[in-house]
Amino acid sequence: MSYLINNKNQRIAYKMVEGREPGIVFIHGLKSDMNGLKALSIQKYAKKNHLSFLRFDCRGNGKSDGKFEDFSVSEWKEDIILIIDKLTKGPQILIGSSLGGWLMMLAAKARPKKIAGLIGLAATTDFGDDYYNSLDTKNKNEIKKKGITKISSSGFSYFLKSRFFVEATKN
Numbered sequence: 001m002s003y004l005i006n007n008k009n010q011r012i013a014y015k016m017v018e019g020r021e022p023g024i025v026f027i028h029g030l031k032s033d034m035n036g037l038k039a040l041s042i043q044k045y046a047k048k049n050h051l052s053f054l055r056f057d058c059r060g061n062g063k064s065d066g067k068f069e070d071f072s073v074s075e076w077k078e079d080i081i082l083i084i085d086k087l088t089k090g091p092q093i094l095i096g097s098s099l100g101g102w103l104m105m106l107a108a109k110a111r112p113k114k115i116a117g118l119i120g121l122a123a124t125t126d127f128g129d130d131y132y133n134s135l136d137t138k139n140k141n142e143i144k145k146k147g148i149t150k151i152s153s154s155g156f157s158y159f160l161k162s163r164f165f166v167e168a169t170k171n
Helices: 037-048 073-087 099-110 128-134 137-146 162-170
Strands: 002-005 011-017 020-027 051-056 092-097 115-121 148-153 156-161
Touching: 002 073, 011 037, 011 073, 020 037, 020 073, 020 099, 020 115, 037 051, 037 092, 051 073, 073 099, 073 162, 092 099, 099 115, 128 162, 137 148, 137 162, 156 162
Parallel strands: 020 051, 020 092, 092 115
Antiparallel strands: 002 011, 011 051, 148 156
16 A cells, blocks of 8 residues: 655555556545445456556545545545546546545546546435435434534444535535
């Protein structure tokens, strides 16, 4: 594992496989990381086809610095752009899973000349309103009153701040 240091002296964990262009960059989903089955399967494909491949953990996820609830869409978008700018060469195919699909679109908009293609895997693009509306009343009230709520899903839980929902719709 390697680390890219951003301008705030925070570490972004990544793993890279050297290969030919176009390269592939995998962007994980909400409360996920670079070690999921999708990322590893795509890495296997990239190696077999001699393509460069890069997977990483957005800040607050996996092995990257920070607590999950302290980051949101704008910081994760910064992470992807930094990864593209500093670690890739030539055109890239961005593959985004779930929230990573929304983030890949934001990154492609910011760096259109570096992007050869986009692939969404169950991509949740521009999802902020739908996600907020799916929350129960208790979560919505906590967000309004405290600015943060605990989300429990599929046997694990995490915290989301109100700005997460604001940024998920405005970016």
